[in-house]
Amino acid sequence: MLVYPHSPIDSMAQLVPCSAAFPQPLMQQPNSAAIQAPSTLADFNQHNGGGQNFLEVPYAGGQTVPSSPTFSTRNYSPPSYWSDYNRSPPMVIKSEPLGCNNSQTDEIVAASSLEELLDDYTFDYYNDIKDLEENNNSSSKPITIKQEEQQQPNQGHALLRQCLRPAADDYQQRCHLQFLNQIGSAIAALPPAQHQHQEMSIKTEKPSNAAYWPNGNPNSAQGLASVLSLVMEQVNEEVRSTCEILGVSPNPSQWSVDDVRAWLLWTSRQCALGPIPLERFHMEGAVLVALTEEEFRSRAPQGGDTLYAKLDIWRSAWNQRSAAAAAASKAANVSTPQMVPTIQVDEPCTDMSDLLACWINTTQDLQQPQQCSSNNMLSAGQHLLAVPSPASTSSQRGALSPYSDHTHSGSEDMASEMEEIEEEEEDEERAGSSASCRTGQTAPTPSPNGSHIHLWQFLKELLSQPAVHGSAIRWLDRQRGVFKIEDSVRVAKLWGKRKNRPAMNYDKLSRSIRQYYRKGIMKKTERSQRLVYQFCQPYAL
DNA sequence: AACCAGGAATGCT
DNA sequence: AGCATTCCTGGTT
Numbered sequence: 001m002l003v004y005p006h007s008p009i010d011s012m013a014q015l016v017p018c019s020a021a022f023p024q025p026l027m028q029q030p031n032s033a034a035i036q037a038p039s040t041l042a043d044f045n046q047h048n049g050g051g052q053n054f055l056e057v058p059y060a061g062g063q064t065v066p067s068s069p070t071f072s073t074r075n076y077s078p079p080s081y082w083s084d085y086n087r088s089p090p091m092v093i094k095s096e097p098l099g100c101n102n103s104q105t106d107e108i109v110a111a112s113s114l115e116e117l118l119d120d121y122t123f124d125y126y127n128d129i130k131d132l133e134e135n136n137n138s139s140s141k142p143i144t145i146k147q148e149e150q151q152q153p154n155q156g157h158a159l160l161r162q163c164l165r166p167a168a169d170d171y172q173q174r175c176h177l178q179f180l181n182q183i184g185s186a187i188a189a190l191p192p193a194q195h196q197h198q199e200m201s202i203k204t205e206k207p208s209n210a211a212y213w214p215n216g217n218p219n220s221a222q223g224l225a226s227v228l229s230l231v232m233e234q235v236n237e238e239v240r241s242t243c244e245i246l247g248v249s250p251n252p253s254q255w256s257v258d259d260v261r262a263w264l265l266w267t268s269r270q271c272a273l274g275p276i277p278l279e280r281f282h283m284e285g286a287v288l289v290a291l292t293e294e295e296f297r298s299r300a301p302q303g304g305d306t307l308y309a310k311l312d313i314w315r316s317a318w319n320q321r322s323a324a325a326a327a328a329s330k331a332a333n334v335s336t337p338q339m340v341p342t343i344q345v346d347e348p349c350t351d352m353s354d355l356l357a358c359w360i361n362t363t364q365d366l367q368q369p370q371q372c373s374s375n376n377m378l379s380a381g382q383h384l385l386a387v388p389s390p391a392s393t394s395s396q397r398g399a400l401s402p403y404s405d406h407t408h409s410g411s412e413d414m415a416s417e418m419e420e421i422e423e424e425e426e427d428e429e430r431a432g433s434s435a436s437c438r439t440g441q442t443a444p445t446p447s448p449n450g451s452h453i454h455l456w457q458f459l460k461e462l463l464s465q466p467a468v469h470g471s472a473i474r475w476l477d478r479q480r481g482v483f484k485i486e487d488s489v490r491v492a493k494l495w496g497k498r499k500n501r502p503a504m505n506y507d508k509l510s511r512s513i514r515q516y517y518r519k520g521i522m523k524k525t526e527r528s529q530r531l532v533y534q535f536c537q538p539y540a541l
Numbered sequence: 542a543a544c545c546a547g548g549a550a551t552g553c554t
Numbered sequence: 555a556g557c558a559t560t561c562c563t564g565g566t567t
Binding site: 501511 | 566
């Protein structure tokens, strides 16, 4: 576990035994030793097997990669990187080195390259390690890495834990000590892959401030659910962002040979797996997903199991998306004309919320653990998928989180999402006018699916997707919770769409925001600026 | 004109 | 009851 000096996490580490907070595998990469970073891209390629099978990205202007003595092997989350309001969302679409033809080399949408992204991560790794080392030397802050390395209470789900880590960190800060134990216990309670039918138990502690919890008391399963759904959201966000970076489909089965290669490279780099014998993975995605874990290991003795686990997460995420899309489609078919469900494509994907529901079921009813006691979370989710029940699924989803109270089409490629957003907006406009005609003087009845989310949660949801909504709303000072609505009309439209309120406008939306002043959810900014608002601290995190 | 601020009534869950 | 919506008046940029 990397404990950051001078951070809230550090102070918590002094209070909570790290093994209780997070099991070791969550924080530690399989190959945890810091390795020498290549100073140039050519070095990197050579370092990883001579270049022909590895990434060859022409660095802008022939520059070399900024030199860093070391970079840690810790997985870095692209979403957290993107959420920095100062940076343009990196959107690298299949540039030439990933196996495309020359005509595609100009398909870089934003001013960033895959290699630049990797280097930014590398730079951050370097700073992390440097800080760590400095504080180790000064011994002013206790670093608990050694202790953690010795304690490995649960080796299963290492990859999933890595994925959960960024969100967990967020909640460490948000909820201080208490939730750390909750998530840590929940993850610790995951049964190892080898142990089937092991019951999970999630220990909870009463939080110090219920206002942190969007869905009520975190001591309840529902409160935990709302938080865990965010964690799952993080997993999906990682998939989504990787799709954008690599320009691959979220469905691994659709990957081409080049897609497979790009994903392997990316994943091996992210997880610091070392050289991957790509020639042994010269196959399409459909073949790749059919490989067993043993085959992965045999083809890539170093990191094959990690790759398999990572791919398993992708596969499960995609299965969840498909199930969500099917459920949404089915719901649309049975709905009345007056109650047209809103199928949203521009909202965060909560595809793995069924996995979460599995956790929640466990906490709510330990008398029926069999539904969730399969050998691991992923298979648990697949188990749920095998029995698709739109009613139960939607009810579970609705209870999980305000972020997951909507349906999701989920069956589209990431590359076409933006187009669909625009199309949906047009549809929304048409639907709005027709709804007005339908309902006459009566205000439209909000869809139950979209009526539970709070405005402040919705705004944070938009803020968490700068790549999609950055032109409409963005952070000005994320730490202090200051954000600006750049396009008031669009934000109001999105809010109206979510709440199925076609008549929503910014005037009404801003009135709702102003209600938050009295409730302590938001506050007026120090310097009054138009369209600039600020979350109060607990809500800003 | 667009936005800000807040009171009041109303509807929904 | 709590929250959001709707409508309103008046002020500010």
